[in-house]
Structures are given as C-alpha cells and as structure tokens.
Amino acid sequence: MTAPLSSWVDRAECRDHPSPEVFDTDEHGSPDWIRAMNLCGVCPVQSQCLDAALLHLFVDDVGIWGGTTRSERVDVRRDRGMVSHGTTTAYRKHRCRCQDCRDAVVASKRRAEARKVERAHEGRAA
Secondary structure (H helix, E strand, C coil), rough: CCHHHHHHHCCCCCCCCCHHHHHCCCCCCHHHHHHHHHHHHHCCCCCHHHHHHHHHHCCCCCECCCEEHHHHHHHHHCCCCCCCCCHHHHHCCCCCCCCHHHHHHHHHHHHHHHHHHHHHHHHCCC
C-alpha cells in the first residue's frame, strides 16, 4: 500500500519545479516529456508516485506521474490486474458494486438503448 502523500511527496524531484506544466504532457518525445522523464528518472520517490497515480485519481489524467504517461498507467494497471472503478469492466468482470461502477453500468445501458432507438429511427427514415 502507498504511504500517505505527505510522507513522500516532500522528497519528490518535481516538488518545487519552476515549470510544473512540463508534467502536463503525454506527447512522447516532446521537449516537456523529455524534461519530465529525465526528472522522474532520478527521483527518489518515483515508485511511490507511480503507486499513488495507479491507486488514486491520476490514472486517467493526462500528464507524467511516476515516470509514466496516461496510456502507460492504463497498461500498468491492466498488467497488474487492476481495474478502474466507474467502469462496466469493474462491475461485470470483477463484480465491483461500488456506486461509481453501478452508475457506469446504468449509463452504458442508457447509451445502448439510445443507439437502438436511433437505429430504429434511421430505419424508418430510409
């Protein structure tokens, strides 16, 4: 389990970075991405940052966290068998019944019903 943010975030290399916006990119090879990855590469708390990003709200956020981009975090979560809450996958495959996962299933069913109605209207119009 990840330690509380305050216990490791004070030791992060990016903590007082003069240009924090360099971490707001997922564009591989861009100058900001290179600067962010170089800083993360020497950070003593990179693994704690990644764990926090995977366990908390940063999974789907654009930007560099723990030396990873959003798409890389999604891959790491999948490889580790982690599923984001608020998804139909979490509800169905992992049997999560938290409110976010239940809401995702309801929203998915509504979208499917709306598509079905739309297709029926398209069929009548043709």
